[in-house]
Amino acid sequence: FPRLPLMMLLLLLTIAFPWEIIGGKEARPHSRPYMAFVSIETGINQRRKCGGFLIREDVVVTAAHCNCNLGNISVLLGAHNVKKEREWGRQKIWVRRRIPHPEFNDETGENDIMLLQLAQEARLSDQVQLIPLPRYGDKVKPRSxxxxxxxxxxxxxxxxxxxxxxxxxxxxxxxxxxxxxxxxxxxxxxxxxxxxxxxxxxxxxxxxxxxxxxxxxxxxxxxxxxxxxxxxxxxxxxxQFIPWIKATMEHLQALDPLEFSSCP
The missing domain is CATH 2.40.10.10 (Trypsin-like serine proteases)
Structure with a gap:
């Protein structure tokens, strides 16, 4: 049984390093209709991925450290299996603008938030919905x-x-x-x-x-x-970023809808 040592090694690695979603489970399909799969071009035929969430029909929130150096960004909405291209209700939309927080610090992780303005509005459905944001200054109690x-x-x-x-x-x-x-x-x-x-x-x-x-x-x-x-x-x-989010989205509404931007 030549494969047994490799299987045992993988099991040992899994036990030794618990920082992973091994303790999680597969979500019920479309039970989180606000989720966005963010695909970032980092080079020729190279991509990295991040998560995000839809807060307005044309705005997705993600982390500022997900920004890229070149290429384009797209978001996939309404997806459960991102490899299943014919999945019902999914929408792939290109990103028109990325707006990382102006005071984001890549070394310390401070202000790690970015807004993605979509090239077109998402169609809300059972598979695609918005998620509410907290009020400014809201606190989450420990042990929640x-x-x-x-x-x-x-x-x-x-x-x-x-x-x-x-x-x-x-x-x-x-x-x-x-x-x-x-x-x-x-x-x-x-x-x-x-x-x-x-x-x-x-x-x-x-x-x-x-x-x-x-x-x-x-x-x-x-x-x-x-x-x-x-x-x-x-x-x-x-x-803590609600004022910045609201001000930024108001500014986006006044921008030229035909303008596209790429990574700096």
Missing amino acids: VCSVAGWGLTSVIPGMDSNVLMEVDLEVMEDRVCSRRFPNKYKPGTMLCAGDQRGRKSSFKGDSGGPLVCGTVAQGIVSFGPKDASPPEVYTRVS
């Missing part, structure tokens, strides 16, 4: 159970990403937990701390930009986590 979803890696083993939407429940933690874990990066005012106390559940690479949903509201954005594969993870605190 929230959820995160995405098409990112399901294992630390390269290539073990998911074609179907996966979801996992996480617990909001005290700010001091992330302040200790990330002493030079975590900013309680604009970041949220969440994870699994037992270290078996997490968002992971490819889930960046997706929403941390508490109740029915998008309270966080998947931002960054520790490199040693242990919780907690850090999420952008959406409630």
Whole structure:
């Protein structure tokens, strides 16, 4: 049985590195109709992916670190299996403009939020819906159970990403937990701390930009986590950016609808 040692090795790697959505499950198809699959061109025949969420028919929110250096960005709405091209209700829309927060810091992860203006409005349906945003200054209480979803890696083993939407429940933690874990990066005012106390559940690479949903509201954005594969993870605190989001969307309405922009 020559394959047995490899199978055992994969099992050991899975057990040793819990920072992955192994503790999650496949989402019920279209139960999260606000989810957006963000595809970013990074070079010739090269792409990276992120998550996002629809807040207006023509605006998707994602993480600023999902921005690219060249090429185009598209979003896929209404999808469950992103490889299933004939899936009912899916809409692929190109991005007209990307607007990362002007004070985004790639080194510290501060202000990790970006708006994507779509080239055309999405058609709302059972498969495609908007998600509510919190009020400015809203706080999520520690120990609140929230959820995160995405098409990112399901294992630390390269290539073990998911074609179907996966979801996992996480617990909001005290700010001091992330302040200790990330002493030079975590900013309680604009970041949220969440994870699994037992270290078996997490968002992971490819889930960046997706929403941390508490109740029915998008309270966080998947931002960054520790490199040693242990919780907690850090999420952008959406409630602190409500004024910027509203002002930016108002400005978008006044822009030339035929203008397209590419990555800087």
